[in-house]
Amino acid sequence: MAHIMTLGAAVAAVLQDGDTVAIEGFTHLIPHAAAHEAIRQGRRDLTLVRMTPDIVYDQMIGMGCARKLVFSWGGNPGVGSLHRFRDAIENGWPHRLELEEHAHAAMANAYAAGAANLPFAVFRGYLGVDLPKVNPNIRRVACPFTGEELAAVPALRPDVTIIHALRADRDGNVLIEGILGVQKEAVLAAKRVLVTVEEVVDDLGPRSPNAVVLPTWTVTAIAEVPGGAYPSYAQGYYARDNAFYLGWDKIARDRDTFLAWMKANVLEQGPEVFAAHRARLAVAA
Amino acid sequence: MAHIMTLGAAVAAVLQDGDTVAIEGFTHLIPHAAAHEAIRQGRRDLTLVRMTPDIVYDQMIGMGCARKLVFSWGGNPGVGSLHRFRDAIENGWPHRLELEEHAHAAMANAYAAGAANLPFAVFRGYLGVDLPKVNPNIRRVACPFTGEELAAVPALRPDVTIIHALRADRDGNVLIEGILGVQKEAVLAAKRVLVTVEEVVDDLGPRSPNAVVLPTWTVTAIAEVPGGAYPSYAQGYYARDNAFYLGWDKIARDRDTFLAWMKANVLEQGPEVFAAHRARLAVAA
Amino acid sequence: MTLAWTATEMMTVVSARALRSTDVCFVGIGLPSAACNLARLTHAPDITLIYESGTIATRPSVLPLSIGDGELCDTALTTVSVPEMFRYWLQGGRITVGFLPGAQIDRFANLNTTVIGPYDAPATRLPGSGGAPEIMTHCGEIFVTMKQSRRSFVQKLDFVTTFGHGEGGDHRARLGIRTKGPTRLITDLCVFEPDPETKEMTVTSIHPGVERAEISDATGWPVRFADTVAETAMPTELELATLRDLHTRTRQAHGVGG
């Protein structure tokens, strides 16, 4: 059963140094507030798992939280480079970053395999490319009927998955709508789960019989953080702040500018700052 | 792009003698009207694929449409035996029926593998049981990372899949809500697809952004058949006729009673009879 | 006032009592469905009921005739596809308790629901596997419910549809199965539980008014009784009233028994 608590208590409850953590959200519903809290709590030595490391991991990598990164596309979507990610790989700043690199199909299938309690995922892929030469976790498996060889990767089973969702009810059942990404799979693949939500409500309300709902017994902790996905967005609550994504390029390009921004906007702030972003970017529900 | 046509034309367009056909619907949305049309058109030598053969295949088997059955549970749900299915297997009436028998997990995974264009499905299953001794399509495959052995079955790729859905729009996009079964997978795994629907509408209307919709270019033919799932049901349109399921036991137990019932209610009728069942069992939407 | 109950009511009540409010239960149709909903309406209000049709955390007011009745979907937290149900929820290890019946059972609670007689020329063709083989391996534990008779409680199964404790002992572990398997066999006469070492199903509780000889007579293998055998507590007034009320509502809704 999920426990509803403050963001600080929730992050402390689920995330320890050295954990393998998947912070997911595919463009939509990226849990920035939770990642900021992990940075404030000084988590170190994390293995960060995420299809699209994005600004959220650029910040965690730049602040020295990560020992290793498991990923499939490391860019600022629609903008260009992730400078902290690049600086870590190209120059080892703030320290060396170990990589396990995949393609999207592999990561998506690996989360699904984790959710399904399988040891590995099978898919058609990785033909003729160089990634298998640098990633020993890409192997091949033969179809026992046709003999055809297919790609195989280990299932992803994070210690912790952190996502942001639209709403939870007071029992701790969680609703996700809109672009779903791999959040459900990442949650069901994990040992412990933290969900930040736009609001905790008495009842999830009228919805499709097939709505994506995570039952309370699949979630460890829930924290209500209005605007907690900003500068990403929450369908029906607020829009993506595209200008921030563009502006991040300049902030993150320089180490000192980055550190100053993180100090002023993350280290010296709390999760309550996200509500103002939500208010500013609010959309009609 | 789906073509909207009469049920007779639609069945004639997609289904030929000798085809492998999956008629799916897990308790909900079983396309009885389409199966009756296939019986009327005298289809023979079919390989019938379905997790739960149910009344719909009891009728097709008893009428001599089937050469082979691929299935995982052959009973009258909540009632007992399927007598035509049993008579075919136990006594070869009306003729011998070849079996390929699975468990539900295998069939569900095999449809999903077919939809995903994989040659086989991997899952944890079939441990310590006798089915692999009588079904050569159950094999094992080793995880290339852990060495653990898992169950493998070939993907299901029917020539034809037939389902019943709630609504289609005039472009041929199809909406399914409620108990979803394996219909989406069965559709995406097939070469040709027939969907019968309760109604064709101008617009699918307000729905969840994540509603289960089959785009028109995944469907071959659509036929509007109000009540076409009877005695199964259509969520929001009409309820399951539980009394018919109970009554079927008596009808199907005896060959002559069965044949007389099929003559009066299928061979000498058309799809229009289903509308009256819908009216009788209508529920508040 | 007097309490009287049928053998089916007794089995249902005993099954319901074994369920906890924290359980996530994979429900089959018939007696298991009645037992799970009885538990929900009495001592286990927060129990989560899942039917293999994909309905999660459903709260039907009447019992379904099939595992996919509209009532299950209408009252569920959400409904997922059948492939998802088998992959993420059952195989994913999310279910704590499953119920299974059998046409035949042996002393290690292996089950046959496939054929009586040889597979290729059966005397009686039964429905087959359904979800049972994987329900038995993936749920935390399994309750088997069957009425006893020498025809169904047999020395050797005609076909092993579902693997319970296999040949006993550590057979499950040897196959790499980490769940408990059948922890209770609830019959119209008594309750069996697996011997901690041999895993042979052993009588641990006998229903009121039943003699040991009746149990032995209705079992096709030499029955073992535990060192201490309890008498099953009688159904309470509340249990019977709730169960009967549920069946009455069901009969009114369906025109059938449920």
Added chain:
Amino acid sequence: MTLAWTATEMMTVVSARALRSTDVCFVGIGLPSAACNLARLTHAPDITLIYESGTIATRPSVLPLSIGDGELCDTALTTVSVPEMFRYWLQGGRITVGFLPGAQIDRFANLNTTVIGPYDAPATRLPGSGGAPEIMTHCGEIFVTMKQSRRSFVQKLDFVTTFGHGEGGDHRARLGIRTKGPTRLITDLCVFEPDPETKEMTVTSIHPGVERAEISDATGWPVRFADTVAETAMPTELELATLRDLHTRTRQAHGVGG
């Protein structure tokens, strides 16, 4: 009136023209997104646009900045999960055309978006694979769009992120790939198509006002020209007006270019 256009507009228009109303198109952000929506707003009104975020048959009125903007979901027929998108729709063989860019390309249209320099000590770390390797093998055919320069059109890739025609000839078939791979390489100067036999990317159409020497100078391998090379038709007034209108709407909506 005079028509004038930018190199990017020319690339976008040429890409759009290659699309048919019956196509199911896997759209990337930037130029591909502009091209697909231009096609939809001109000659291919029924084209189906799919973004890897899971949005199927989407009809954005403005261009998205990311592949997962809310606008894509709001205007889609439906939105599926990312695992489903990669399994049932891309790998399922449901997509007729995909667009891909590259940081480096070779003469067989293999692409590098991973690293410049050695993998373990890159001079420049690029974003990596994303969906590209499987987009390239699963879509019916692929249009590659890149501006030409010797830095990006290279003799040998630093890293093969995405397999185009490999070493040419029947290399795709030898790996068991049944799709066509890159059928067009659309640049700011010209259009390349694979030679039917060797699969080397060969110039088949040159944009108005471009000289052959410019193409050769901007390419890191000896460029092959087809026996008959066409002149690319100029963008029409309608194409340019529609495209610019789309960009204006996008700029107004996002405060950015799109």
